[in-house]
Amino acid sequence: MPVTRFVQPASGIAERLSGFMAHLRGNGITVGVTEHAQTLQALSCIDITRSDEVRLACKAACVGRADSYNKFDELFTAYWFNSGREKMSVIESNHRQSSPSIFQPGVDSSQKSEGAGKTTEADESSSGEDDESAHSGEGKLIAATTTNIEKIDLRELMTPESVQRAEQIAHKLAAAMCDRRSRRRRRAKRGNALDMRRVIRASISHGGEPLELFKRHKPDRPVNIVALLDVSGSMTVYARVFLSFLKGLVSHEHNTDAYMFHTTLVRVSDALRDHDTLRAVNRLSLMAQGFGGGTKIGSSLQRFNQQYASQSVNGRTVVIILSDGYDTDSPEIIGQALKRLKKRGCKIIWLNPLKGWKDYAPVAGGMAAALPFIDFFAAANTLESLSALEPHLQRL
Amino acid sequence: MSWKLLQSELADAGYIASNELAMALHLSLQLERPLLLEGAAGVGKTEVAKMLAQLKSARLIRLQCYEGLDANTAIYEWNYQRQLLSVRTTAERELSVEQVEDQIFSERYLLRRPLLEAISQPLPPVLLIDEIDRADEEFEAYLLEILSDFQISIPELGTIDATTKPMVILTSNGSRDLSDALRRRCLYSFVEYPDAKTELAILQKRLPTIEPQLAAQIVGFVQALRKEDLEKNPGVAEMLDWSAAISGLGVANLSDDPVELQATLVCLLKTQADIANIPTEVTQRLAGKLV
Numbered sequence: 001m002p003v004t005r006f007v008q009p010a011s012g013i014a015e016r017l018s019g020f021m022a023h024l025r026g027n028g029i030t031v032g033v034t035e036h037a038q039t040l041q042a043l044s045c046i047d048i049t050r051s052d053e054v055r056l057a058c059k060a061a062c063v064g065r066a067d068s069y070n071k072f073d074e075l076f077t078a079y080w081f082n083s084g085r086e087k088m089s090v091i092e093s094n095h096r097q098s099s100p101s102i103f104q105p106g107v108d109s110s111q112k113s114e115g116a117g118k119t120t121e122a123d124e125s126s127s128g129e130d131d132e133s134a135h136s137g138e139g140k141l142i143a144a145t146t147t148n149i150e151k152i153d154l155r156e157l158m159t160p161e162s163v164q165r166a167e168q169i170a171h172k173l174a175a176a177m178c179d180r181r182s183r184r185r186r187r188a189k190r191g192n193a194l195d196m197r198r199v200i201r202a203s204i205s206h207g208g209e210p211l212e213l214f215k216r217h218k219p220d221r222p223v224n225i226v227a228l229l230d231v232s233g234s235m236t237v238y239a240r241v242f243l244s245f246l247k248g249l250v251s252h253e254h255n256t257d258a259y260m261f262h263t264t265l266v267r268v269s270d271a272l273r274d275h276d277t278l279r280a281v282n283r284l285s286l287m288a289q290g291f292g293g294g295t296k297i298g299s300s301l302q303r304f305n306q307q308y309a310s311q312s313v314n315g316r317t318v319v320i321i322l323s324d325g326y327d328t329d330s331p332e333i334i335g336q337a338l339k340r341l342k343k344r345g346c347k348i349i350w351l352n353p354l355k356g357w358k359d360y361a362p363v364a365g366g367m368a369a370a371l372p373f374i375d376f377f378a379a380a381n382t383l384e385s386l387s388a389l390e391p392h393l394q395r396l
Numbered sequence: 397m398s399w400k401l402l403q404s405e406l407a408d409a410g411y412i413a414s415n416e417l418a419m420a421l422h423l424s425l426q427l428e429r430p431l432l433l434e435g436a437a438g439v440g441k442t443e444v445a446k447m448l449a450q451l452k453s454a455r456l457i458r459l460q461c462y463e464g465l466d467a468n469t470a471i472y473e474w475n476y477q478r479q480l481l482s483v484r485t486t487a488e489r490e491l492s493v494e495q496v497e498d499q500i501f502s503e504r505y506l507l508r509r510p511l512l513e514a515i516s517q518p519l520p521p522v523l524l525i526d527e528i529d530r531a532d533e534e535f536e537a538y539l540l541e542i543l544s545d546f547q548i549s550i551p552e553l554g555t556i557d558a559t560t561k562p563m564v565i566l567t568s569n570g571s572r573d574l575s576d577a578l579r580r581r582c583l584y585s586f587v588e589y590p591d592a593k594t595e596l597a598i599l600q601k602r603l604p605t606i607e608p609q610l611a612a613q614i615v616g617f618v619q620a621l622r623k624e625d626l627e628k629n630p631g632v633a634e635m636l637d638w639s640a641a642i643s644g645l646g647v648a649n650l651s652d653d654p655v656e657l658q659a660t661l662v663c664l665l666k667t668q669a670d671i672a673n674i675p676t677e678v679t680q681r682l683a684g685k686l687v
Contacts, residue, residue, distance in 0.1 A: 046422075056420075069586040
């Protein structure tokens with residue numbers, strides 16, 4: 001394996017430290033001049049002949065967030081003890097610049113791999129070709145920026161990163177939908193307008209002095225979101241990303257409700273409120289696989305109407321249905337169910353992964369029957385298309 | 397004062413700090429920088445500030461953040477009623493507009509909220525800004541001025557500089573990502589659940605009367621419990637509660653009475669799902685592994 005190593009010694013602490021800062025920056029920890037100065041100051045407060053103290057001090061001064069906190073010790077050892085680190089064979093990485101896991105300034109990666117091939121005191125076992133292939137693998141990753149990830153059909157990405165991204169998008173969408181202000185004003189403890197009527201009324205008891213000030217503000221009228229996810233066979237390829245999308249929606253607001261359906265309907269809001277995204281999604285993916293048979297969108301919606309709609313759907317609700325519209329029930333059932341749902345005054349959004357495909361027309365019986373009752377029909381086959389929904393949802 | 401000394405002083409006061417935390421605390425005192433502590437709930441972030449105040453015999457000023465916290469409640473507010481009365485009482489004296497303004501916008505009519513209070517103390521206090529992630533982003537922006545320059549600008553009065561620099565400790569549970577600007581102004585430490593040895597030391601410090609064998613069992617059990625699939629892992633405070641409960645009930649050995657053990661778990665498990673997740677069988681399995 002290629003081992004990164006140090007060549008030239010620096011003259012003083014300050015210079016060596018600036019090398020260390022560059023090393024940290026190269027490995028994704030953002031440190032600026034302030035941190036640099038801070039670290040130097042910090043070193044003056046401790047016994048710098050003890051490496052452990054220096055490590056702790058640099059850690060407190062340079063690191064700013066939890067994810068780099070664990071990485072720091074490795075980077076520290078790699079730089080100051082000249083030991084380098086074996087490169088991991090990274091397959092998926094969401095670092096913005098997917099540089100080799102320990103990046104050394106002044107040595108670009110192609111040189112390094114060649115160098116590793118030539119100076120083989122330490123790593124004779126590794127063959128040059130292996131190095132090359134490892135590098136070309138990583139080189140692709142360097143090119144893979146976020147925008148590239150977003151254009152791939154959701155089926156192709158089931159990585160933790162995309163799952164996380166889906167959750168972020170869901171957060172944004174939920175925020176876009178939730179932020180509804182009323183036009184009226186109500187009395188409130190804090191607010192931006194004076195409640196003149198109450199101020200004057202209360203001033204009577206102080207002989208006309210407006211001693212107590214009452215405020216009014218526009219109350220929030222948050223939109224409830226109810227999401228129904230189809231996890232039938234044709235949709236399972238999207239299941240993980242959509243589930244994390246659902247999780248993002250659910251964790252944004254307390255009153256968001258989530259359901260999965262296949263041939264039956266299950267309420268999954270509570271299961272989705274797990275702290276650990278991947279665990280929740282994996283658990284639900286297992287649950288989803290447990291179902292069998294075809295999709296019964298119509299009867300699932302009917303069941304939703306009967307059992308849950310009365311509690312969770314009102315005029316301020318947006319119902320999001322994530323489904324491809326392939327139904328084994330007869331299309332009339334979908335139509336009736338949606339009609340009944342619509343009578344509650346809610347908005348219905350249907351996100352169909354197939355719609356993103358070229359030349360798609362909603363001719364599948366179910367989809368065609370559903371269309372008249374849908375307020376907004378959109379594609380959801382890429383993360384990009386999901387995040388493109390934001391302006392539309394704001395208008396709903 | 398070296399960081400080792402600080403660590404041992406904290407330990408004497410009853411707080412066992414990890415090396416990372418002690419160093420970060422030491423540096424934040426030396427460099428007069430705020431210290432940002434992150435970590436799960438119940439690992440003792442808030443306690444650090446309390447202990448520090450006790451150690452330095454300084455006043456602890458606490459600002460509990462919440463959604464909708466605004467500058468009025470955190471920094472300062474004008475005492476409107478008093479201003480109004482003052483204007484009324486001096487109305488006959490026919491003062492000019494400037495004189496009236498000078499009078500009512502003076503420090504006498506200023507209500508000091510925690511942040512202003514903290515920078516205008518004769519002796520440096522410990523300022524604890526608790527759960528900063530709950531406050532809105534706008535409030536975070538207010539904080540930046542205070543944390544970097546230790547000054548507060550009040551439009552009517554001008555800029556108020558700190559008489560003494562408070563020792564600032566911010567805590568966050570990570571319910572929202574903090575801005576980089578705020579992070580960069582602070583030293584940082586991530587507080588983790590203590591390892592078994594540290595936790596045992598904490599327990600013995602806080603409950604000196606507990607039997608050593610029982611203490612080891614309790615710590616072993618709690619450590620094992622944290623590895624289970626829980627919604628909310630029991631923190632150090634919960635562990636201490638539970639130990640107090642167990643020793644209060646006169647239990648000498650955890651594996652003695654399964655029913656009682658199960659019943660006392662209410663001290664550790666704080667959600668319905670967690671209680672359902674850890675039935676008697678699991679408890680016994682965990683307790684069975686203990687020595």
